[in-house]
Amino acid sequence: MNMCDITLAGAALKALGSGALYWPAQDLLCVSDLHLGKSERIARRGGTQLPPYETRDTLARLASDLDATGARKVICLGDSFDDLSAAMALPDAERLWITRLQAGRHWVWIEGNHDPGPIEYGGTHLAELAEGPLTFRHIASPAETAEVSGHYHPKATLHARGRAITRPAFLIDEDRLIMPAYGTYTGGLRSHDPALTGLMKPGAHAVLTGARPMRIPMPR
Amino acid sequence: MAQIPQQFQDWFAAKGWSIHPHQQEMLDRATDPALLLIAPTGGGKTLAGFLPSLAELADGTHKGLHTLYISPLKALAADIKRNLRTPVEDMGLPIRIEDRTGDTSQTQKKRQRADPPHILLTTPESLALLTSYEDAPRMFAGLRRVIVDEIHALAESKRGDQMFLALSRLQATCPDLKRVGLSATVEDPDAIAYLLAKHPDPCQIIHADPGPAPDIQMLVTEEAPPWSGSGGKYAIPAVLEQVKQHKTTLIFHNTRAQAELYFHNIWLANDDQLPIGIHHGSLDRQQREKVEAAMVAGHLKAIVCTGTLDLGIDWGDVDLIIQVGAPKNVKRLVQRIGRANHRYNAPSKALLVPANRFEVVECVAALEAVKAGALDGDPRGPGPRDVLCQHILIVAAAGPFNANALFDQVTTVGAYSTLSRADFDACLDFCATGGYALRAYDQWKRLQQRPDGLWQLRDPRSAQRIRMNIGTIQDTDTLKVRFKGRGGKPLGEIEEGFAATLTPGDTFLIGGQIVRYDSLREMTVQVTRDAAKKPKIATFLGTKFATSTQLSHRIIEMFQQKDWPDLPPHTAEWLKLQRKVSRLPEPGRLLIESFPHDGRVHTAVYGFAGRNAMQTLGLLLTKRMEETGLNPLGFLATDYATLIWGLDPIRDPGPLFDINGLRDGLERWLSGNAVMKRTFRASATIAGLIERNSPSARKSGRQATFSSDILYDTLAKYDPDHLMLSITQQEAMRGLVDFGRIEEMAARVEGRIDLIELDRVTPLAAPLMLEVGRVPVKGLAEEKLLAAEAERLMSTAGLPPEPQKRDWRVPF
Known part of the structure; x- marks a missing residue:
């Protein structure tokens, strides 16, 4: 498995090519913005009927990351469900799958803007979580440090010999780490966006996801 | 012979004109169910089309809409309105003529639905939209004639398919509707006549004097x-x-x-x-x-x-x-x-x-x-199912419908006359439930069947969304270009892909001026004026046509001449030079040249199969090269050649070009490549799976949208038999893939391949080097490039490169 070493507030972390974050010292895997049930929510709200397979695809990738790392603790960093009704409407097979993934693991659901409030799944429900030197919350607070957050779905573009390659990306500086979206049906916000350039310090890096995660200076 | 009304005779006489024979014939056959007129421009073609309508309307007794005129261009509708008013006003005929296009005002449109003119000039999209309203039957109640202008252009596109489907609905409302098609010279008038007529009505073809040869x-x-x-x-x-x-x-x-x-x-x-x-x-x-x-x-x-x-x-x-x-x-x-x-x-x-x-x-x-008078053209296949899906949604927007009746109606359209009931039902199911193997949307169906058997929209409000997304024209993803500053002047549009390659300071041409890229703001490219002399050119696509099979063959034949007296000396010299340093393509053989350039191995394959097929060949070959470790980086295709560049040369082309291998490769490859994804995007948009416009579209576009590629990948993985993938494959095969011409090339070559290795670009390959439309190969070479570029960037930024260490593994 390919991963990229990153350090935040002294914690040695590994950015996985899948978009998950692994913290070996804490045996912890963090994923952000799963947006489970997105296709259901879109159809419910009168949109089109997208292929209803994104939840199982997202869970399959999560299962594979859990297998590969053997992490005993899991943090879902908010917007785990596309909304609370979508969480309720997940088919039984997918609910069972989540339960199986949770078995024997300490599982934390962080609240997101899409899924505020507790959801009827096992595990701990928190607004934010302090773990060692780090704080995990859904949306970055500009004043805080040593913070891991999600929400923005960052992506970054690299120009290599006349070709633009765009991938979801981790953004990191000495104060914070912003996670890419892990869910299958998620788009991205370019790292150039003022929302991201305003949060990240001038020396920030981006780690592009993909077969081999790649660290570059954050394009801005 | 039908007598033309006296006031018309007088008008012709006053103009010093006499009626053209084809105009007279159109009048004589005014009661034919369908008529196709083939005439050069300037031959009074439009008047010929409208004469029967004007004659019928001359006495002022007809109430409501009488004639519908459909043209592929808005501008043409406006033009015809102007030209038609001359005879109408000269003769003082009591005829109201109006146009209705995307540019017509909302008030005017509303009024037209309540009180339609005698003659309405419109476009296929505006017509489709009209038929989506509940009151369409009332508006079209008295319709007698429909005139389709430039039908040869519409017959080649999905816009035409959509229009003929809309006509089938009008015909159901007005069984006596007469159809007239106006066409330029075409190679196969019968094919167009077949599309024009209500199947299986006959369609008479009238040929006007083609005039002197150009x-x-x-x-x-x-x-x-x-x-x-x-x-x-x-x-x-x-x-x-x-x-x-x-x-x-x-x-x-x-x-x-x-x-x-x-x-x-x-x-x-x-x-x-x-x-x-x-x-x-x-x-x-x-x-x-x-x-x-x-x-x-x-x-x-x-x-x-x-x-x-x-x-x-x-x-x-x-x-x-x-x-x-x-x-x-x-x-x-x-x-x-x-x-x-x-x-x-x-x-x-x-x-x-x-x-x-x-x-x-x-x-x-x-x-x-x-x-030689040899026109070329390839027949179009059966009516595309993505357009049918949109048609079903449009029908549903107009009100509850009976599936059997709709099927019967659809099969009166020439292009859909062979549609099977099973295919129709699959399209209906797709519109109703999404058509997924996982029946996830039973609660959120788009269409549902009522107890009386009729189908209707589950949520009537979705009619608005359907109307907002009518049409089959695909915009490539484009961004608007404006001068920087408040209220900057709009200049036009460039492709998103091209915009992504721009960095501030880059210059490009648009609207005849050189501009400098400044920034991207709210999906608008902001530019400033630039006095530079040499711009970086905008690579916006414009339509690219493939050189026809016939023309390609003529070219190869011409190469075989000993010398070329018909060609200007400079070109003859060029061919001679090519013959000297390499060789010229021959009929029944395939020429491949291999040479280094710019630090990469280039391979030029002179297949002469037309741009689309050469593009497919490029995709198939690079895929096989990837599998055999030749590290292809990309390719481009022109009408006569595919140029591939990469890290390693081809040494043994035989197995690569084996047609059975290519065919097998096609099957595997079709599931995951850029052309398929592009085709999927187009078809999924037409079929209503992807909405271009939605009532609540958030302007910021923040993480709300995601790429249609993800939908394609998800379907291919979890629901490979889904209708949209079947449509995508069919569309790609006949459109961008054009595998038929690769087969034609393989049959012509039969394994006779000449691979020539050279130390530099050849005269014949030189034009290829400057072509736009390079397709990247997303394989191992990309990861290699990415790693190299990342390392370069990090070291430029004064950072140590990522240490190359062994792959990290979890201790199980």
Whole structure:
């Protein structure tokens, strides 16, 4: 498995090519913005009927990351469900799958803007979580440090010999780490966006996801 | 013979005209269920189409809509309105004529639905929208005749399929509806007649006098065309000379980028300050309208343009057509030339300007074909199912429907006459439930069946969403370009992909001016003026046509000549040079050249199968090269060759080109490549799976949207038998994939492959190096490049490169 070493507030972390974050010292895997049930929510709200397979695809990738790392603790960093009704409407097979993934693991659901409030799944429900030197919350607070957050779905573009390659990306500086979206049906916000350039310090890096995660200076 | 009403006879007499035989025949056959008129522009074609309607309406007794006129262009509808008003006003006929297009105001549109004119001029999209309203049956109640103009252009596109489906609904409301088609010269009139008529009605074809043969020649210049390139810049002095000698000249280009560059260059050389304008589909509407107005007023000596000026708009006194770049297709060349000249009985005059020496060969081959009267064209397959899906949604928006009746109606459309009930039901199920193997949307169906068996929208509000997404024209992803600053002037659009490659300070051409990229704001490219002389050219696509099979064969045949007296000396010399350093492509053999360039191995495959098939060949070959570890980086395709570059050379081409291997590869490859994804995006948008417009579209576009590629990948993985994938495959096979022509190439070559290794670019390969439209191969080579580039960036930024360490593994 390919991963990229990153350090935040002294914690040695590994950015996985899948978009998950692994913290070996804490045996912890963090994923952000799963947006489970997105296709259901879109159809419910009168949109089109997208292929209803994104939840199982997202869970399959999560299962594979859990297998590969053997992490005993899991943090879902908010917007785990596309909304609370979508969480309720997940088919039984997918609910069972989540339960199986949770078995024997300490599982934390962080609240997101899409899924505020507790959801009827096992595990701990928190607004934010302090773990060692780090704080995990859904949306970055500009004043805080040593913070891991999600929400923005960052992506970054690299120009290599006349070709633009765009991938979801981790953004990191000495104060914070912003996670890419892990869910299958998620788009991205370019790292150039003022929302991201305003949060990240001038020396920030981006780690592009993909077969081999790649660290570059954050394009801005 | 049908007598034309006295006031018409008087009007003709007053004008000093006599009725054309084909106009008389149209009147005589006014009660035929369907009529196809094939006539050159300027032959009174429009009047011929409208005469029966005017005659029927002359006594003022008809109430409501009588005749519907449909044309592919908004501008054409406006034009016809103007031209038709002349006879109507001259004769004092009590006839109301109005047009209805995307540009018509909301109030006007509303009024038209309540109180329709006698003659309504519209476009396929506006018609489809009209039929989506609940009150459509009332509006179309008295409809007697429908006239489809430029039907040969519509017959080749999904816009035509949509229009014929809409006609099938009108015909159901008005069983006595008569259909008239007006067409330019085509190679297969019967095929168009079959599309026009309500199946299985007969359709009489009327041929007007085609007029004198066009006078087409190749422009002879002092200076030789360049070895490569596509701009035709070398011929600018000669072209300016021709512009001076004629009243109005249209200068056609095959792509918008070429038109832009040419326009820029012609102005640099335009010492006499001749009034010359530019017109193409990427320009802002206001700008286009300005040029159109100046043209009609006779203020312009020339217009540099693309296919958007192709159709039969009345452009005033055009007396010369110049085609820059090879025409690609003989039929289109003939139609383009025939249409632009509006003086009947005077031969159309046209000049071909080859842009490079290869195109000299193609132009000469095309001239031979024109002389031989050999038009080319490939038959279109059965009606596309994505358009049918949209049609079902449009029907549902208009009100509850019976599936059996709808199926019967759809199969009266020529293109859908062979549609099976199973295919129809699959489309209906897709519209209703999404058609997924996982029946996830039973609660959120789009269409549901009522107890009485009729189908209707579950949520009536979705009718609005359906209407907002009507149409089959695919915009490539484009971004608007504006001058920086508040209320900056809009210039036009460029492709998103091109915009992504721009960095601040880069320059490109748009609307004839060089601009500097400043920033991207709210999906608008902001630019400033730039005084630079040499821009980075915008690679917006413009339509690319494939050189026809017939023309390709003519070219290969021409290569076999011992020498080339018909070709200008410079081109003959070039072919001789190619024969000397390498060899020329031969019939029944496949030539492959391999040479180093720019640090990469280049392989040129001269397959002569047309752009789309050569593109597919590039995809299949690079896939197989990837599998055999040759590290291809990318390729590009032209009509005659595929150029592949990568890290390692091909040594043994035989197995790579084995047609069975290619066919197998096609099956595997079809599931995951860029062409399929592009086709999927288009078809999924037409079929209503992806909405271009939604009532609540959030403007910021923040993480709300995601790429259609993800939908494609998800479907391919979890629901490989889904209707949308089947449609995508069918569309790709006949459109962008064009595998039929690869088969044709393989059959012609039968394994006779000549691989020639050289130490540099050959004369024949040189033009390829400058082509746009490079397709990257997303394989191992990309990861390698990415790693190298990341390392370079990190070290440039003064950071240590990522240590190359062994792959990290979890201890299990």
